[in-house]
Amino acid sequence: MAKQKVLLEGVELAYQQQGQGTTVLLLHGFCGSSAYWDKVLPLLPDDIRVIAPDLRGHGDSSSPDGTYTMEVFAADIVQLIGKLDAGKAIVLGHSLGGYVTLALADKQPELLKAFGLIHSTGFPDSEEGKAGRLKGIQTIQEKGLPAFIEGLIPKLFAPAHLESMPEAVQEAKRIGLSTSPQGAMATLEGMRTRPDRNDVLKQAKQPVLLVAGEHDQIIPAERTFVVDGGSVSQRKIDEVGHMSMMENPKALADAIVAFVRSLG
Numbered sequence: 423m424a425k426q427k428v429l430l431e432g433v434e435l436a437y438q439q440q441g442q443g444t445t446v447l448l449l450h451g452f453c454g455s456s457a458y459w460d461k462v463l464p465l466l467p468d469d470i471r472v473i474a475p476d477l478r479g480h481g482d483s484s485s486p487d488g489t490y491t492m493e494v495f496a497a498d499i500v501q502l503i504g505k506l507d508a509g510k511a512i513v514l515g516h517s518l519g520g521y522v523t524l525a526l527a528d529k530q531p532e533l534l535k536a537f538g539l540i541h542s543t544g545f546p547d548s549e550e551g552k553a554g555r556l557k558g559i560q561t562i563q564e565k566g567l568p569a570f571i572e573g574l575i576p577k578l579f580a581p582a583h584l585e586s587m588p589e590a591v592q593e594a595k596r597i598g599l600s601t602s603p604q605g606a607m608a609t610l611e612g613m614r615t616r617p618d619r620n621d622v623l624k625q626a627k628q629p630v631l632l633v634a635g636e637h638d639q640i641i642p643a644e645r646t647f648v649v650d651g652g653s654v655s656q657r658k659i660d661e662v663g664h665m666s667m668m669e670n671p672k673a674l675a676d677a678i679v680a681f682v683r684s685l686g
Contacts, residue, residue: 425456434483435476437456438456438473439506443469446471447499450480453606455477459474475499480600480601490608490611491612513526513538514538517540517640524619528622540633541641541664543645546616552614555613558574558610559611567603577664578664579594582637583669629654631654
């Protein structure tokens with residue numbers, strides 16, 4: 423599907439769009455792009471309007487200067503919702519996209535019909551995680567983005583899939599290389615300083631979808647499933663790591679459709 427572009431305040435965002443009806447925004451993870459959803463999009467019905475942007479610094483979107491805090495990313499999504507006349511949207515974020523979704527739910531919940539985390543968490547980085555972000559910035563500065571991507575992508579898949587799904591691993595690397603080096607470093611700094619937002623999950627007035635992978639080496643299920651009951655839907659996808667959209671797109675698409683349908 424050809425990407426379109428929209429000029430917002432301070433950034434140009436590329437996005438894919440399909441379908442009519444209830445609007446669902448799909449926000450990709452770090453060093454990803456809307457191409458992360460390429461195997462999921464054909465599995466979603468035409469009566470769901472799907473908007474999948476490339477976040478700033480990623481894919482075909484522009485890479486402005488400055489640190490990309492989760493609030494900066496969320497402000498881009500607020501503008502995008504307005505520009506595309508998306509109304510009250512369901513926003514589902516993968517990994518980094520989940521951090522952005524929580525910032526949006528924290529700052530402007532009135533824009534959301536519902537929201538969800540896909541292989542993501544409300545927890546902030548641990549001290550070890552923060553050190554890892556700085557090491558990532560150093561790697562990009564000293565060795566370049568390809569060296570960073572080569573180290574990052576294999577960790578995103580379930581260990582068994584590194585051998586059984588080599589094409590998917592290579593595709594994730596290819597997508598990663600479309601990230602702006604400056605954008606990747608600006609995002610690492612933004613993720614490093616993000617706050618704890620578990621309270622946003624616990625106090626949410628909207629329905630919430632939480633999706634975790636059985637073999638996720640980045641964000642284990644217990645860091646995703648921090649709330650349950652009521653209007654919270656939990657889905658654990660068997661045999662996948664951090665990349666269910668590539669490892670088992672049908673299971674993820676089924677979870678998304680079931681959640682959207684449950685909202686009426």
